[in-house]
Amino acid sequence: MNNVSVFFLVLLLIASFACNRPVSRFSWEGNTVAPGAIHFKNEAKKATDFLWDFGDGTISVDSMPVHRFYSSGNFMVRLTALNGKKKRISMENITIKAPEDCLIHLSTSLGDMVIKLYDETPAHRDNFMKLVEEAYFDSLLFHRVIDGFMIQGGDPQSRNAAKGARLGMGGPGYTIPAEFNDQLVHVKGALAAARTGGPSNPEMRSSGSQFYIVHGAPVSENSLKIMESRTGIKYGDKQKEEYLALGGTPQLDNNYTVFGRVIEGLDVIDKIAKVQKDGADRPVSDVLMTLKLIK
Known part of the structure; x- marks a missing residue:
């Protein structure tokens, strides 16, 4: 096997490894006044399992969770997308306002x-x-x-x-x-x-x-x-x-x-x-x- 063949084989292995990596991404919508319910849309790819951390001490393994924030503040929400031992994390800050009542x-x-x-x-x-x-x-x-x-x-x-x-x-x-x-x-x-x-x-x-x-x-x-x-x-x-x-x-x-x-x-x-x-x-x-x- 010449050097060119080895080079292309390495590229194929790298590409194959990269193709199996999960992609973590999500969006959300809902009421941002406590106790607001936020609906999370999981847009991850090539993932078999998910771990959500809502930044308020609670987590979820649901694919498309609905989470209620019972206090106001800034919450860093993290989605970990997993595929075997591979994982990727995406994060977004959500601001929840205090209720008037x-x-x-x-x-x-x-x-x-x-x-x-x-x-x-x-x-x-x-x-x-x-x-x-x-x-x-x-x-x-x-x-x-x-x-x-x-x-x-x-x-x-x-x-x-x-x-x-x-x-x-x-x-x-x-x-x-x-x-x-x-x-x-x-x-x-x-x-x-x-x-x-x-x-x-x-x-x-x-x-x-x-x-x-x-x-x-x-x-x-x-x-x-x-x-x-x-x-x-x-x-x-x-x-x-x-x-x-x-x-x-x-x-x-x-x-x-x-x-x-x-x-x-x-x-x-x-x-x-x-x-x-x-x-x-x-x-x-x-x-x-x-x-x-x-x-």
Whole structure:
């Protein structure tokens, strides 16, 4: 074999090696305001596997992932395209802006929810945000779950609670004055403050930390009319439409302070409501929570 042949053989080997190298490239689109969902389009070539690093501590091996950023900031997204031992990396910076509303990311083993806190109930809003920032709720349980009614949590005594332990009496040592608002009603997904009932709490002051999220039952026009005649509440068209569409617990209106609402993840409420419970309505398998401010 002459030198020319050897030269061309080497070129062919180099070309063959280069042809097997993966090419990493991607594009994206979506909402750049937290908790924005970004749809990533994988444009890699000659790759068999993929590893995405979203720059916020999470990764994915999906080919075309949809990722939600739960905080604002600049995130360097990396796509590693692999083919055997060969790999190529592409990167792009994505800027996520802070939301205008007060939003909470509530994470459970059964899925995630995004909750909007209402400005119309400032005392409850500010207290809840303070507790979230202090990680007060992290690793607490949804300790009382009633299908067709609500899911309740926020008792600090539920952290690492033994099976069968009596829960629902704990709190931060203070209560909050009621902030009733006729426009904020107990439709499915409503976030409301638990409280002590009966004559010991005539002002209907709220627990400092315990809350519930409405699961609810179907609501009819007739049942709303009955509630109006019994309580004096006058439901507007918006409240009626939402009750008829989503269901809820209108019997609780103006008895417990509604201070927020689940705006994403209503299906997670369904999942939690359907878990197996013991005789005290506590889930047999613990449903833990983690709450973070979306900012």
